[in-house]
Amino acid sequence: MRHLTFHLPDEGATRQLGAALAAVLTPGLVIYLHGDLGAGKTSLVRAMLHAAGHAGHVKSPTYTLAEPYSLQLDGKPVEIIHFDLYRMGSPEEFLDAGFRDHFNHQTICLVEWPEKGAAVLPAPDIHVFLRLAGQGREVELHALSDEGVQCLDRLHYAPHR
Secondary structure: EEEEEEEEHHHHHHHHHHHHHHOOOOOOOOOEEEOOOOHHHHHHHHHHHHHHOOOOOOOOOOOEEEEEEEEOOOEEEEEEEEEEEOOOOOOOHHHHHHHHHHHHOEEEEEEEEEHHHHHOOOOOOOOEEEEEEEEEEEEEEEOOHHHHHHHHHHHHOOOOO
């Protein structure tokens, strides 16, 4: 429905994109992050959370599978849950942990390694594909829902050169 592609030449550009994405997040969004190990999924999520107002450490939820963050967006409280399904053994683990309940109209869900839970995960509003490209990264953003399209339509990001 809507597709954007950017080259991120360095970590600064990744942080800028994260900040731009944080500015357009709305409750209920589901964003899937795809990419090999080290492609920058957690770095992008970290940048989004910091730009959204989280002042503390953002750790990868590789072992816990999920890390919740209570923040304010547009002066309203919102829960952002960062999922990392890399170590999940089966989609049933996701259901057994009760994680599906977090996918609702009030919570923003950012999911790394969504393919590990594809059978039980709700459809995303946006796919983010990250891949290493030389010293930087290539990123593709694909909106799949009306909410995702609106989010990407509001996105103001101009990579620095």
